[in-house]
Amino acid sequence: MTKTRTRFAPSPTGYMHIGNLRTALYEYLVAKKDGGDFVLRIEDTDQQRYVEGATDIIYDTLKAVGLEHDEGPDKPGPYGPYIQSERLPIYQEYAKKLVELGGAHYCFCDMNDIENQKEEASKEGKTYKFADPCRFLTKEEVQAKLDAGTPYVIRQTINPIGKTKFHDEVYGDIEVDNDTLDEGVLLKSDGYPTYNFANVVDDHLMHITHVVRGNEYLSSTPKYNLIYEAFGWEIPTYIHVAPVMKDETHKLSKRNGDASFQDLVAKGYLPEAILNYIALLGWAPETDQEIYSLPELIQAFSVNRLHTTPAIFDIDKLTWMNGIYLRQMTLDEFCDICVPYLKEVDDRFNKREICEILQPRVAVLSEIPEMVDFFNALPAYENDLYINKKMKTTLEIALKALNLAKDLFASMDDWQMDHIHDALMNLAKEQGMKNGQLLFPLRVALTGKKFTPGGAIEISHILGKEESIQRIEKGITQLSE
Numbered sequence: 001m002t003k004t005r006t007r008f009a010p011s012p013t014g015y016m017h018i019g020n021l022r023t024a025l026y027e028y029l030v031a032k033k034d035g036g037d038f039v040l041r042i043e044d045t046d047q048q049r050y051v052e053g054a055t056d057i058i059y060d061t062l063k064a065v066g067l068e069h070d071e072g073p074d075k076p077g078p079y080g081p082y083i084q085s086e087r088l089p090i091y092q093e094y095a096k097k098l099v100e101l102g103g104a105h106y107c108f109c110d111m112n113d114i115e116n117q118k119e120e121a122s123k124e125g126k127t128y129k130f131a132d133p134c135r136f137l138t139k140e141e142v143q144a145k146l147d148a149g150t151p152y153v154i155r156q157t158i159n160p161i162g163k164t165k166f167h168d169e170v171y172g173d174i175e176v177d178n179d180t181l182d183e184g185v186l187l188k189s190d191g192y193p194t195y196n197f198a199n200v201v202d203d204h205l206m207h208i209t210h211v212v213r214g215n216e217y218l219s220s221t222p223k224y225n226l227i228y229e230a231f232g233w234e235i236p237t238y239i240h241v242a243p244v245m246k247d248e249t250h251k252l253s254k255r256n257g258d259a260s261f262q263d264l265v266a267k268g269y270l271p272e273a274i275l276n277y278i279a280l281l282g283w284a285p286e287t288d289q290e291i292y293s294l295p296e297l298i299q300a301f302s303v304n305r306l307h308t309t310p311a312i313f314d315i316d317k318l319t320w321m322n323g324i325y326l327r328q329m330t331l332d333e334f335c336d337i338c339v340p341y342l343k344e345v346d347d348r349f350n351k352r353e354i355c356e357i358l359q360p361r362v363a364v365l366s367e368i369p370e371m372v373d374f375f376n377a378l379p380a381y382e383n384d385l386y387i388n389k390k391m392k393t394t395l396e397i398a399l400k401a402l403n404l405a406k407d408l409f410a411s412m413d414d415w416q417m418d419h420i421h422d423a424l425m426n427l428a429k430e431q432g433m434k435n436g437q438l439l440f441p442l443r444v445a446l447t448g449k450k451f452t453p454g455g456a457i458e459i460s461h462i463l464g465k466e467e468s469i470q471r472i473e474k475g476i477t478q479l480s481e
């Protein structure tokens with residue numbers, strides 16, 4: 001049996017679009033489900049779009065999410081090179097072969113003429129179809145032009161009569177009339193291939209068995225099949241996937257910073273959570289399980305549960321999932337990834353302890369700086385903050401609570417967390433106060449905020465006795481004015 005081989009074929013555009021990463025994931029899953037190979041091929045034939053360092057972003061992203069390729073520019077294999085710009089002689093050779101086989105022809109037309117014809121047609125409201133006169137040149141005429149050094153492209157030759165049919169694993173059987181297919185350029189005058197040609201040649205030579213790509217390629221797939229047929233090559237299995245959208249009508253856009261893997265990581269999302277989330281964008285598992293490790297995805301994935309309709313990227317759902325991943329970490333792991341987000345917090349505070357109160361509450365790491373901004377300095381706040389219906393606190397109760405807490409703290413020598421806890425609980429009991437009536441005002445005085453990670457006990461422990469008392473005194477003064 002042939003070994004399953006898939007390829008991820010990104011163009012190095014300088015960032016990893018979420019839709020592309022999802023395609024890579026599905027490519028990977030299709031291959032690994034069958035114990036096959038996952039190949040990385042860099043499609044850099046559009047030199048105008050080339051961005052320095054873009055290939056490194058592709059390597060780094062695949063590495064960060066654990067989609068390890070078996071062959072690629074950095075992992076030599078039997079079918080290299082894996083960068084298209086290094087394969088130009090191959091495309092040139094095959095383009096010429098295709099001409100001999102009748103699947104393509106030399107075209108010496110001036111591009112400007114073609115553009116003019118297009119414009120004319122659109123002015124007249126007609127649909128333009130390029131009827132290439134070069135198709136009818138004799139072999140000798142072609143040779144004479146080549147000998148004279150006339151610039152040329154190689155164009156696909158398509159017999160306009162008849163239909164081309166193909167099967168897609170997601171979209172089913174598709175049939176098109178050949179006269180709707182344009183005779184596009186396969187090899188440009190500078191010797192570079194177009195995507196339309198390079199993808200076919202490479203997928204064949206690299207023994208790719210399953211092609212997973214965006215459904216924007218569905219309409220050109222018949223043209224690719226005509227090339228496969230002209231060469232007498234086996235057609236791969238096609239798996240076209242629906243796009244990822246921002247909402248019903250808008251694509252994810254680079255400009256809004258919501259489209260790329262790097263943007264999401266910079267916002268504090270974990271690579272594993274992003275990968276898990278995008279797996280479910282466009283694919284429905286058989287059960288209602290939502291959290292999947294990569295090995296679990298390999299197990300559960302099936303092509304026949306891919307959706308045909310676009311998926312909408314739901315940042316809230318990703319945020320929720322990210323929170324689950326953060327809570328699954330050990331405290332050590334969590335502390336490690338929090339380091340950059342806690343760098344503004346003074347070293348006099350125990351960062352590990354801060355992480356401990358953060359871990360159950362953080363959904364996205366970028367929220368952290370704002371959550372811990374009260375440690376270094378107490379922010380200004382209004383007395384209204386002390387009034388809380390649910391906690392049953394009033395300004396009077398708050399003032400009483402702060403006075404009691406201040407005296408209690410002043411009398412304490414042992415600043416262990418459980419000691420602070422027991423002392424405060426006893427105090428509330430003795431005073432006939434609800435815990436919240438003591439702890440809520442205390443937390444407000446310590447932080448100046450309504451919502452904080454951790455409660456009054458943990459926060460006073462982190463702040464230390466002296467700092468806590470100072471902040472309580474500030475609260476008392478403010479409430480007594």
Ligand code: GLU
Pocket residue numbers: 008009010011043199212213214
């Ligand atoms: N280079 C193409 C892209 O980035 C790849 C399409 C394909 O997978 O064939 O869209």
